[in-house]
Amino acid sequence: MNTQIAPSSLLNPFDLGDITLSNRVVMAPMTRARAGATRMPNALMAQYYAQRASAGLIITEATVISTQANGWQNTPGIYTEAQGEAWTQIVEAVHAQSTPIFLQLWHCGRASHSSFQENSQLPVAPSAIKINGDQIHTPIGSQPYETPRALETSEIPLIVEAYRQAAARAKLAGFDGVEIHGANGYLIDTFLQSKTNQRLDQYGGGVENRYCFLKQVVEAILTVWPANRVGVRLSPNGVYNDMGSPDYRETFLYTAEQLNIYGLAYLHLLDGLGFGFHELGTPMTLTEFRQVFKGPLIGNCGYTKEQAEAAIFSGAADLMAFGRPFISNPDLVERFTHNWPLNPPAEMKDWYSFGSEGYIDFPVYQSGAGLPDKSS
Secondary structure, eight states: OOOOOOTTGGGSOEEETTEEESSSEEEOOOOOOOSTTTTOOOHHHHHHHHHTTTSSEEEEEEEESSSTTOOSTTOOBOSSHHHHHHHHHHHHHHHTTTOOEEEEEEOOTTSSOGGGSGGGOOOEESSSOOOOSSOEEETTEEEOOOOOEEOOGGGHHHHHHHHHHHHHHHHHTTOSEEEEEOOTTSHHHHHHOTTTOOOOSTTSSSHHHHTHHHHHHHHHHTTTSOGGGEEEEEOTTOOTTTOOOTTHHHHHHHHHHHHGGGTOSEEEEOOSOTTOOOOSSSOOOHHHHHTTOOSOEEEESSOOHHHHHHHHHHTSOSEEEEOHHHHHOTTHHHHHHHTOOOOOOOOGGGTSOSSSTTTTOOEEEETTTTEEEEOO
């Protein structure tokens, strides 16, 4: 039996709905905190994304949909017309290299702090259950997590509408689509999971009710975008932001099965264990999700090139998203193509600093001499 992996499976083109991707390498959404206190996209961000535009698809960093959604310093927003217009320079810089780009829509939920909120209100969540973990970095320094305020039933449609409006601004800015951030312990994830959702209304209880919030967000966005331009990201194995529920397998397979109904652009899964594993059973795999979701699947979190090749060649995934390797290797696709070595990983101190260092100053590989050359 021939088990040899096709060397070009990761680098082959792929039809994502009506968009042809030049390869199956996706630039994963990564918070880089370069938008400043105004949360305004800027020219520095445009240069950063343009440097990495050899990816088949770029998914932007998580972008907050409202002032209430804020929970991380210096991250971009898309809740004002000015912010939406400012994203245009980034879209145009990426489109100049014929690369499609999706905007990721984000509400931090309980992973926030009153110092981020208008009138110092508490952050919101499905239930008043706080994160059990390290302190949160806030505009007033490191602070302990607070117990969030449980949303009133009447407030939830207002948040759904904020998602719809953000998706509409993304369309006006020229994006090719949007990704709904339903992972990593942020608002949508906390509605989905029984650990963080103890509501007694139509948004809580069984998995059908816990899915209701995401369902309404998806359907609101589908009034703005066609389904083949909308993706959803989930983290079934994740422990980040104090997540992990005993019924995780039932929850996420049901969610994926329901999302399959819409004919979405893709389902983006953090199936890898790079952010830790809740250890409440065996890790969920792409193959499990393939049984219930028939559209394109994106794998993510800690994959090497060889592991990504194997997942795509086996049919478990259609695309593979890379995060940290793209930070220090703006030419990651070229390095994969030619089997060039990767740059050393970026230092964590530069991941979220507001400046060019550790952001747009990583060298690309110069094949002639085998020496690096500063990317521009």
